[in-house]
Amino acid sequence: MIDLSKIRPLRRSRNYEIYQHPFIERALLKVRVDEPVRNHVIPRYAERRYGNLRQWNREANEYLAALTRGCPEIERLADFMGYAPTSQGPALVVEKMTGPDGDLAPTLESERAALGDDISERKQLHSEFMELMDDLERGRIIVGDLSFENIVRAQERNGKLVVIDGLGERVLFPLTLVSDLAFRKSIERRRTRMGQAFGLG
Numbered sequence: 048m049i050d051l052s053k054i055r056p057l058r059r060s061r062n063y064e065i066y067q068h069p070f071i072e073r074a075l076l077k078v079r080v081d082e083p084v085r086n087h088v089i090p091r092y093a094e095r096r097y098g099n100l101r102q103w104n105r106e107a108n109e110y111l112a113a114l115t116r117g118c119p120e121i122e123r124l125a126d127f128m129g130y131a132p133t134s135q136g137p138a139l140v141v142e143k144m145t146g147p148d149g150d151l152a153p154t155l156e157s158e159r160a161a162l163g164d165d166i167s168e169r170k171q172l173h174s175e176f177m178e179l180m181d182d183l184e185r186g187r188i189i190v191g192d193l194s195f196e197n198i199v200r201a202q203e204r205n206g207k208l209v210v211i212d213g214l215g216e217r218v219l220f221p222l223t224l225v226s227d228l229a230f231r232k233s234i235e236r237r238r239t240r241m242g243q244a245f246g247l248g
Contacts, residue, residue, distance in 0.1 A: 125144055170245075
């Protein structure tokens, strides 16, 4: 078991505390800190088996599927490195994405919020986001919980945008896994919804 009692989290969010892995420099430990939520009167299989960690099962499945296909677009994802028991509970082990200063990589949300009135800056960031979406579509990688907070700019990928969280589909019958049309429609909805946030008209 990894003892985290004397290690301070690098970052906290509503769902996670994120720690530097004490034995692997390029790895992070993500520990769930939110309370489990039961969404159904009769719990689904994944809810019964994995409880609050069922999202990790979906993420591991989606990452493994991309590995199996051998798609180069997997470089748009932070590496999945397994699980680990810790003193704070189970942890997801993921590749550490960093910014130019060596700290955790900045999120796309922080970059978007810092944009000024310069329309060229907005267009550039929007273009980079669309390139990411193109790669996800080309690699047929499903990111069910795609948000600006789940995307970072990583030095480990030469400054490209990388998805760090939210892989896999949350629905019981994921049509996006079996239907090309459903997958393309899902990508298009996310392009439209998130693209509008760049304020380009």
